[in-house]
Amino acid sequence: MLYNVFVDPFVQMADMPDLLVQVLWEGTVAGVLYALIALGFVLIFKASGVFNFAQGIMVVFAALTLVGLHENGVPALLALVLTVGVMYALAWSIERVVLRPLVNQPDIILFMATFGITYLIIGLGEFIFGGRPKAMITSELFLPRGAIDVQMLGGRVTFQKLDIAAAVIAGLMVAALAVFFQRTRIGRALRAVADSHKAALSVGISLNQIWVVVWFTAGLVALVTGIMWGARSDVSFGLQIIALKALPVLILGGFTSVPGAIVGGLIIGVGEKVGEFYWGPLVGSGIESWLAYLIALAFLLFRPQGLFGDKIIERI
Amino acid sequence: MSAAAPRPGETLLSVDGISLAFGGVKALTDVSFDVRKGEIRAIIGPNGAGKSSMLNCINGFYQPQQGRITYRGVERRQMRPHEAAEQGIARTFQNIALFRGMSTLDNIMTGRLLRMKVPFFWQVWRHGPAMREEIEHRRFVEGIIEFLEIEHIRKTPVGRLPYGLQKRVELGRALAMEPELLLLDEPMAGMNLEEKEDMCRFILDVVRQYGTTIALIEHDMGVVMDLSDRVVVLDYGRKIADGTPAEVKADRRVIDAYLGVGH
Amino acid sequence: MFYREAGQFKTSYEADMAVFPIRQDRIGLAIILVAAVALPPFLDSFVVGTVLVPFLVFSLAATGLNLLTGYTGLLSLGTGAFMGVGAYACYKLTTIFPGVNILVWILASGFFSAAIGVVFGLPSLRIKGFYLAVATLAAQFFLEWCFVRIPWLFNYNLSGAIEAPSRSVFGIPIVGASATPLARYYAILAIVVALTWIASNIVHGRVGRAWMAVRDMDIAAELMGIRLLRAKLLAFAVSSFYCGVAGAAMMFLWYGGGEAKDAFSINLSFTILFMIIIGGLGSLLGAFLGAALLHLVPIFLKFGLPELGVPIGGATAEHLTHILVGALIVFFLIVEPHGLARLWATTKQKLRAWPFPY
Numbered sequence: 001m002l003y004n005v006f007v008d009p010f011v012q013m014a015d016m017p018d019l020l021v022q023v024l025w026e027g028t029v030a031g032v033l034y035a036l037i038a039l040g041f042v043l044i045f046k047a048s049g050v051f052n053f054a055q056g057i058m059v060v061f062a063a064l065t066l067v068g069l070h071e072n073g074v075p076a077l078l079a080l081v082l083t084v085g086v087m088y089a090l091a092w093s094i095e096r097v098v099l100r101p102l103v104n105q106p107d108i109i110l111f112m113a114t115f116g117i118t119y120l121i122i123g124l125g126e127f128i129f130g131g132r133p134k135a136m137i138t139s140e141l142f143l144p145r146g147a148i149d150v151q152m153l154g155g156r157v158t159f160q161k162l163d164i165a166a167a168v169i170a171g172l173m174v175a176a177l178a179v180f181f182q183r184t185r186i187g188r189a190l191r192a193v194a195d196s197h198k199a200a201l202s203v204g205i206s207l208n209q210i211w212v213v214v215w216f217t218a219g220l221v222a223l224v225t226g227i228m229w230g231a232r233s234d235v236s237f238g239l240q241i242i243a244l245k246a247l248p249v250l251i252l253g254g255f256t257s258v259p260g261a262i263v264g265g266l267i268i269g270v271g272e273k274v275g276e277f278y279w280g281p282l283v284g285s286g287i288e289s290w291l292a293y294l295i296a297l298a299f300l301l302f303r304p305q306g307l308f309g310d311k312i313i314e315r316i
Numbered sequence: 317m318s319a320a321a322p323r324p325g326e327t328l329l330s331v332d333g334i335s336l337a338f339g340g341v342k343a344l345t346d347v348s349f350d351v352r353k354g355e356i357r358a359i360i361g362p363n364g365a366g367k368s369s370m371l372n373c374i375n376g377f378y379q380p381q382q383g384r385i386t387y388r389g390v391e392r393r394q395m396r397p398h399e400a401a402e403q404g405i406a407r408t409f410q411n412i413a414l415f416r417g418m419s420t421l422d423n424i425m426t427g428r429l430l431r432m433k434v435p436f437f438w439q440v441w442r443h444g445p446a447m448r449e450e451i452e453h454r455r456f457v458e459g460i461i462e463f464l465e466i467e468h469i470r471k472t473p474v475g476r477l478p479y480g481l482q483k484r485v486e487l488g489r490a491l492a493m494e495p496e497l498l499l500l501d502e503p504m505a506g507m508n509l510e511e512k513e514d515m516c517r518f519i520l521d522v523v524r525q526y527g528t529t530i531a532l533i534e535h536d537m538g539v540v541m542d543l544s545d546r547v548v549v550l551d552y553g554r555k556i557a558d559g560t561p562a563e564v565k566a567d568r569r570v571i572d573a574y575l576g577v578g579h
Numbered sequence: 580m581f582y583r584e585a586g587q588f589k590t591s592y593e594a595d596m597a598v599f600p601i602r603q604d605r606i607g608l609a610i611i612l613v614a615a616v617a618l619p620p621f622l623d624s625f626v627v628g629t630v631l632v633p634f635l636v637f638s639l640a641a642t643g644l645n646l647l648t649g650y651t652g653l654l655s656l657g658t659g660a661f662m663g664v665g666a667y668a669c670y671k672l673t674t675i676f677p678g679v680n681i682l683v684w685i686l687a688s689g690f691f692s693a694a695i696g697v698v699f700g701l702p703s704l705r706i707k708g709f710y711l712a713v714a715t716l717a718a719q720f721f722l723e724w725c726f727v728r729i730p731w732l733f734n735y736n737l738s739g740a741i742e743a744p745s746r747s748v749f750g751i752p753i754v755g756a757s758a759t760p761l762a763r764y765y766a767i768l769a770i771v772v773a774l775t776w777i778a779s780n781i782v783h784g785r786v787g788r789a790w791m792a793v794r795d796m797d798i799a800a801e802l803m804g805i806r807l808l809r810a811k812l813l814a815f816a817v818s819s820f821y822c823g824v825a826g827a828a829m830m831f832l833w834y835g836g837g838e839a840k841d842a843f844s845i846n847l848s849f850t851i852l853f854m855i856i857i858g859g860l861g862s863l864l865g866a867f868l869g870a871a872l873l874h875l876v877p878i879f880l881k882f883g884l885p886e887l888g889v890p891i892g893g894a895t896a897e898h899l900t901h902i903l904v905g906a907l908i909v910f911f912l913i914v915e916p917h918g919l920a921r922l923w924a925t926t927k928q929k930l931r932a933w934p935f936p937y
Binding site: 051097098101102105107108109111112113115116117118119120121122123124126127130131241244247248250251255283284286287289290293294296297300301 | 654702705706708709710712713714716717720721723724727728845849852853856894895897898899900901902903904905906907908909912913916
């Protein structure tokens with residue numbers, strides 16, 4: 001028993017390093033996607049203190065809109081532009097209908113309001129585009145297909161070109177966001193709002209405008225995530241369960257840290273793939289569904305503020 | 317837990333060489349003073365002098381890095397807040413910390429929680445011992461409500477009360493614990509003159525009626541000088557004076573601290 | 580006009596501390612209880628089986644979650660799984676000891692989920708808010724996995740589902756294929772009434788006050804001498820007990836012989852949470868109102884609209900339900916964060932003062 005848990009998996013890793021590399025790569029790709037969803041959360045949390053439960057659904061909704069428009073005869077690139085417009089409209093309406101009336105409410109109320117948004121979006125998406133899973137358009141968006149096989153470590157490791165593209169695009173997007181936050185006027189305003197709503201208002205920052213911008217940015221992140229993710233599987237609301245995986249990522253990385261979201265995503269992605277592949281068979285596999293949460297939970301008990309968060313000092 | 321409770325005039329609490337820092341920020345440096353049974357002890361000082369931190373150390377919310385706190389003759393280093401409550405230390409807060417979702421009555425009743433011992437099994441039925449216990453404590457709480465003259469807001473959710481009344485309810489909640497030592501953090505902040513006079517009256521009555529020892533933080537110098545038996549003055553986390561109100565008022569360093577050096 | 584409390588004086592603290600201090604409220608409650616017992620035999624058994632029984636099951640689960648989330652302020656997304664623990668515990672108990680009254684096992688299964696709830700409540704000392712919500716998600720997914728992967732739990736059935744065996748109480752079958760909806764209704768009604776009364780006792784006493792203190796300001800609560808961990812774990816235990824009983828009742832009194840592998844999924848957790856948000860956090864009445872509304876909306880869209888001549892497909896009805904539920908949540912959080920229960924209280928207040936509100 002002890003041997004099976006503590007020794008055997010490592011023996012397997014050493015025996016077939018090519019397989020290990022393959023598993024690590026799969027984990028990395030999953031991790032990048034988790035990180036992208038988590039990134040959307042972080043953006044909104046930083047700027048509005050809202051823990052946006054609907055981020056996972058926005059991913060699906062964006063992808064669904066894109067595919068749905070294309071199915072109805074809109075050319076792919078035009079559909080992409082229109083979807084960006086839809087995400088803006090979504091951000092604008094959420095700000096107008098939900099956030100504005102809830103300014104200065106306790107965080108937990110806003111959190112629960114995003115549950116409502118989640119269901120609204122699910123309902124709307126299904127109502128307009130139907131509930132069936134759809135296939136993502138890939139070649140129309142110039143995404144590469146196929147795989148590269150690399151001979152290494154006495155075996156062969158397969159890299160999907162799509163996954164490589166996903167990692168590259170994610171990297172570019174994070175870089176762009178970093179510049180946006182650090183260098184632009186709106187980025188500075190965002191950071192001010194994150195500290196205190198009231199204080200930001202008092203120095204003349206328009207909260208409403210900021211919120212629209214931030215939710216729109218999160219919507220764009222969601223669109224990119226949705227395309228990448230949809231290309232790997234189907235586009236359907238079933239993805240929302242997987243989107244919940246972003247929550248443990250956030251716990252690991254801290255709610256306000258962009259690097260944290262990325263590192264957390266990679267840890268969770270790699271951790272659960274390695275755990276599933278090497279330890280899963282011991283307990284009947286399928287542990288992927290909860291391993292991430294358990295990692296996060298264990299982590300919480302030792303470092304409640306996350307990897308990159310500040311130490312919390314309670315005041316009274 | 318401790319030896320016999322100290323008699324009036326004896327030392328109830330003594331704080332010895334307390335230092336507290338958050339990261340690199342020093343909130344308190346080597347502060348020592350004592351509180352005697354039955355007196356009103358004021359802690360004063362400019363904003364940020366470390367007064368609230370001092371109270372937080374006394375009731376276990378902060379753990380000082382250095383120094384000793386001796387309460388009822390027992391020295392302690394580490395203590396959780398609920399242990400402080402069990403030993404008879406109650407307090408009110410600078411920014412009111414009432415339970416906003418509950419009525420005045422329920423808020424004050426929480427002060428009796430430590431004294432309510434009927435097991436969960438009886439709570440479930442709300443009859444027999446559980447009901448008798450509730451009624452017994454309700455009677456005590458009604459006494460406090462009457463004492464503080466807040467009968468009319470007994471069933472009002474405290475979130476809807478004006479500031480002055482909230483302060484009074486908070487005092488009531490602390491009194492319901494029948495504390496031996498009561499810590500008041502700016503009990504009169506933000507009050508108008510009339511409310512302040514009421515509050516002073518309540519504080520003096522508390523000492524007389526219940527024999528409670530009080531340590532309080534206050535900014536209103538008039539109030540402090542009239543109310544307190546002895547005053548300790550903090551500035552930048554250090555003690556700069558300690559004595560009767562008259563002595564403290566005359567102290568050079570206190571005047572400097574309040575008015576700035578070179579006035 | 581009839582809702583007046585004039586002339587009703589309280590002469591003892593006991594009378595003043597009653598849950599329903601106003602006579603009219605007590606009469607109203609009595610009428611509802613009498614109606615709940617006397618009316619169902621005259622109703623269509625379809626209505627009893629698809630409307631009333633599920634409503635009571637949901638109310639019980641919502642009451643349980645409300646004790647945790649509404650009263651103690653600990654957000655949980657693991658309700659579905661805790662209900663599942665109750666269902667599987669009850670199944671094991673009644674198949675191992677078939678001779679014992681099934682109602683005893685339904686109630687006893689609550690203790691199993693209470694124990695599991697305490698284990699997953701342990702992190703609540705160090706973490707709160709969203710963090711705790713994620714911790715309870717761990718419970719949800721881990722337990723869901725157990726329900727599928729541990730065949731001992733479902734007695735190695737090939738379908739992987741619980742099959743409710745026939746069980747009778749006093750010679751009347753209440754579980755299994757031969758149980759009538761009416762019999763099942765009375766069984767769940769008895770459970771719900773008893774447990775609601777107990778919940779009301781708990782929240783009105785010492786324990787309830789400690790919970791609310793923790794909810795409103797945990798730091799101050801600790802300074803009042805409340806041991807946070809003990810209070811929170813007790814809340815987890817009691818809440819999970821209620822959820823467990825509700826889960827057992829759901830499987831045996833509602834689904835009957837049901838195939839229900841995915842019954843205790845995260846979606847169930849959300850449904851129950853939405854019930855208490857819409858009904859009213861921290862209100863026992865709210866759990867019932869929320870359960871009624873959220874259970875009735877889909878039924879109305881699915882069966883009611885076609886009856887009224889509005890053609891609507893099953894899928895469309897489901898989508899509309901999602902939209903409506905989402906909108907309701909947002910609406911209530913904005914307009915009345917305390918939910919339907921507060922609306923009801925406000926109405927009563929107006930009624931008391933009517934027609935001279937000033």
